[in-house]
Structures are given as structure tokens and as C-alpha cells.
Amino acid sequence: MEPFEKLVSLLDYPMYVVTTRSDDEAAGCLVGFTSQVSIGPPRFLVGLSERNHTYRVAKRASHLAVHVVPREHAELARLFGSETGDRTDKFARCEWESGPHGMPILADAAGWFVGEVLSRYDMGDHVGHLLEPVAGSAPEKFEQLVTFSDVRDLEPGHEA
Numbered sequence: 001m002e003p004f005e006k007l008v009s010l011l012d013y014p015m016y017v018v019t020t021r022s023d024d025e026a027a028g029c030l031v032g033f034t035s036q037v038s039i040g041p042p043r044f045l046v047g048l049s050e051r052n053h054t055y056r057v058a059k060r061a062s063h064l065a066v067h068v069v070p071r072e073h074a075e076l077a078r079l080f081g082s083e084t085g086d087r088t089d090k091f092a093r094c095e096w097e098s099g100p101h102g103m104p105i106l107a108d109a110a111g112w113f114v115g116e117v118l119s120r121y122d123m124g125d126h127v128g129h130l131l132e133p134v135a136g137s138a139p140e141k142f143e144q145l146v147t148f149s150d151v152r153d154l155e156p157g158h159e160a
Ligand SMILES: Cc1cc2nc3c(=O)[nH]c(=O)nc-3n(C[C@H](O)[C@H](O)[C@H](O)COP(=O)(O)O)c2cc1C
Pocket: 027, 028, 029, 030, 031, 032, 033, 034, 047, 048, 049, 050, 051, 052, 053, 054, 055, 080, 081, 082, 083, 084, 085, 086, 126, 148, 151, 152, 154, 155, 156, 157, 158, 159
């Protein structure tokens, strides 16, 4: 539906790098399809494309880590959005450490949280992962963050 596609292309919203790990395999990609969906209990929904390497690892994972990216480290968004773990070891090309529940935590993120995957939903060509936040780190305030308008021209590592 053209008006819908036009409308959503004009919106701007935060972009996230979502990482995960299962069976010692780390994965992560740039994600725009997200939202907080409940306050009490706190819940957050992450949409992962079935084509992505990240989805295939997330399928077997108990948790996801959701990072917001400062504009000064926009290269992180480019790395995770335009390369695929099927061909590139993204984690060899950025700084990270193992955090809560073994989740890869990116050193240059402005803030992050780890969420337990409570359930998964077929949403079309993306699979919704409903998260319960269980750990995280937030600054007093954010400087400028990477948003959709910064990365809309990026060529995704996988077709959506
Ligand atoms: C602007 C933009 C938004 C994106 N949003 C999502 C998204 O919401 N969910 C998703 O799974 N992939 C999204 N992607 C695509 C992945 O980040 C991209 O295909 C990535 O290279 C996949 O890496 P992987 O195969 O290692 O998982 C987006 C890419 C861009 C450029």
C-alpha cells in the first residue's frame, strides 16, 4: 500500500544493534523494527528478519542484547547493518566483551540492555522476539544517537 510505504519511509526512529549468542556462536545486526510494548511488566519487541544470520542464532538463544549507538560511532551501525555474519566476523572488527548471560556487549554503545526472550511471533517476514529486560547500562543522558535517517541508504547485508 503506497501511502503506508511513503509514510513509514518519512518517519525517523532510533536504530539499534541487537546481538546474541548461542552455542558459542555470536551474532548481531542493525535493527529498526523495535518498540517498548509494555511498562509494567517492562517488555520490548525486536523484529528479526528470517533471512539474517542473527535470526538463525537468536532462534536458539535465551537472550538478546539491545544497544543504542552514538552518532560518533555510526561505523558500528554500518558494520552491523551492511555486513552479514554468514560471510564476515563482525566481532573481529569491533570492541566487545561477554556480558550478562554471555551476551556480546559492544564497547562503543551509548547504552544497552539484555532481555530474556519470553516468546516469538510470526509477524510476516520478520519474527518478533518479546523481551523481558534483565540487565543493562544507561548513561545520565544521551548525546546524539544513530536514527533511521542516518542509515536509510545503507545496503543491508541480507535482503529483507
Ligand atoms: C535501515 C536498516 C534497518 C534494518 N532493520 C532491520 C530490522 O528491523 N530487523 C532485521 O532483522 N534486520 C534489519 N536490517 C537488516 C540487517 O541489519 C542486515 O541485513 C544485516 O547485514 C544482517 O546481518 P546478519 O546476516 O549478520 O544478521 C536493517 C538494515 C538497515 C540498513
